[in-house]
Amino acid sequence: MPILERTIKLILATVLAIYLAEFLGLAYATSAGIIAILSLLDTRKSSLKMAQNRLFSTFLALAIAWGIFSLIGFEIWTLALYLLLYVPTAYYFRWEAGIAPSTVLVTHLLLEKNTSLVFLGNEVAIFLIGAGLALVFNLYMPSQEAKIQSYHHQVKDLLQLILLRFQDFLLKGDGRNEASLINQLDDLLSQALKVVYLDRHNQVFHQTNYQVHYFEMRRAQNKVLRRMAKLINACQLEARESIILASLFERTAQQLSRENPALELLDDIALFHQTFRERPLPQTRQEFETRATLFQLLQDMEEFIQLKVDFYQEYKEEM
Structure with a gap:
């Protein structure tokens, strides 16, 4: 959330809580504003929890404080005893x-030397006003949909560029920048995942893993591309093999959209495997290494395409 929007929400929640x-005539009304500040978080889900x-x-703090102050008295050392009991219990739960x-609310009991039900109700009311107004203001969260869709387009474009760069390398021997593009895609996917995780935590009642799994799928594909880049830079394929692989990269680049199941590409790869298996066995070490690189x-x-196919099968209803 932009800092200006966050600041405005904080000011409004704080001031309205105090007012x-x-x-309502509550004592220590300013504490309601402090609780509102502490309760304004980055997402709806985290604020609610x-x-x-x-x-x-x-409730735990007030119950312990009520028992200690009522039985022992209102002294600084009894506040220490309250903390000795309350802090580990709070951590336990x-x-x-x-x-x-x-503890701020408990100090009001100490200052007023009052543990009556009326004053305990005063402290509970202060908390409910501060936390309640914070929750109300956190109902407004700016939509991340436009930013997420922008990331979709950027990721798709970069993937296409990488695959087409692989194609150029096989056909022309020009693949000098594929590593920088892969690194750029890694950075872009990290940014996208931060946004989609934030957006997911703002969906309290209707949540979906679609966007998170989409960008995680693309990240897994990029890891495969990184392996392939090293192989392609080192391989010396025959002209026919290079043309076949280049055509596969080009076809894959054209079928990267979320709506495309990419099943035909798996059929193409199976056909290529069969074709290369039927070729004569390699006769030299170089031919063997080239064939191994090809396979x-x-x-x-x-694997790259199967990741996309699996994602499509899982989320085709949402697409």
């Missing part, structure tokens, strides 16, 4: 995020 607490944990933590705001490239291409 509402004052309007944090508010829940802090609510439980607040994984409610440690509520330690700071809950490895075909295996890698099959």
